[in-house]
Amino acid sequence: MRPVIEAKNMDFSYRVLTNHQSSLKTLFKDFVNRKVRVENYQALRDISFEVTKGETVAIIGKNGAGKSTLLKLLAQVVPPTKGALKINGTVAPMIELGAGFNPELTGRENIIFYSALLGRDVKKVKQKVEAIADWAGVADHLDYQLRTFSSGMIARLAFATATVEVPDLLLIDEVLSVGDGEFAQKSKARMQQIIKSGTTVVLVSHDLVTVAELADRVIWLKKGEVAMAGKPSEVIAAYQKSEI
């Protein structure tokens, strides 16, 4: 069986202009005066790993270690600068939920639009709109514009829309639950249910307790490179030791 993720020797770097002014005139002037340099910032270096179907892999590491960048590569938002990445199946990124929500559209229109952005079949989603809104607890607001929603309602709606279909690969950036009190419990339960249902999951988290609980395997990133990968208990122990 083909693995869901095949990453081989991936590098990711982007060019940054020091003193970037975003203006042709100043840029030109600074170039002439050699005040600006183009620097290559390497966010990830030589990353290779495979994830097989049904596995839950957690990525840990300090801020700036490249965790979120790696997740962006896996979400296929940016291609790796070098190396190869192959993903087999549908991907649902849970990265900053609700990116693409439009305040001028109604709740219903937003559910449909957001689902279309995630690459889902609009016709199928239309049948589920009521169920999604119901689950998110915003059923009575469904046909109002999103700008009349509270921020909690928006977060709940985004979560409900994103998790209504179980993808082949789920990418999670710290979003394990949303809302407060009752809904936080409800969303956490749904998330754990999805993770345990056999979906392939890659999750980024600082919460080592959750990682130990959910992950089958842990990858520890350090300054853009894989410092260690393997059993959760061993990697987490080594990571914690290095922190001190």
Next chain:
Amino acid sequence: MRAKKVSLYSLTGFSKNNLQLLRLLIQQELTLRYKRSVIGIGWTLLNPMLTSFVLWIVFSFFFAGKLQTGQQFAPYLMAGILLNTFFNQGLLQAANSIAANGGILTKVSVPPKIFAFAASLAAFINFLIGLIPLTLVVYISGQSLSFFLPIVLLVGFFLALFVAGVGLALSVIFIRFDDAKNIINVLLLILLYLTPVFYPISILNERMQQIVTLNPLTSFLDVFRWSFSNNATATPADFIYLSLTGIIFFTLGNFIFKRYWPRTVSML
């Protein structure tokens, strides 16, 4: 192993579900702009009429008598404005669309080109809606619609390709340099004056006529006026020129975009 099939996806990079997204985006582009106005999308009908009316008052005094016999100034002017609006607004919106949706593009895997295509197609649809008041003006000024009316759709299609292509190339430049927007605005103004939107080409001297004829928009406009109400002369060469312009710029724009996008996306 499944055999490789030639699918919509392999040809365009768009899946079937992406086409549904494209439809939603076009819908939004057409309706959201007028969401808070009283007559809503009615502005699409009213806007070209009002603009044409103002320009008609100003320019009919100078140019109406300079047209060839059989040509009418009011539909001549309004056709020019409709096509120019299609090009200008479509281009600016396509060029801005990708930066404007940067928040989405950095979080969800969507083919970014889809936003530029939606802007271009929305401008096309606006143009088609504008043909309704134009028909009115055609009949008021004593002309009638031409048998070659369906050719208008082809003109629109190739202009949409042209707009999408240039828009895609510009979108990358817009993300990299803010100043490009201001430069483009000036260039678009120059282009407006180099297109016979509100003047007949015969008033120009020979040299200027050559320059204006080289402008592909002139060919688009001549074929449009001719096929809509026989209000201009157009040659097969014009038609070939405009279709080649559409195809070449579309290909070129896609190529430039594909090449520079991976480096540009990290700037969003």
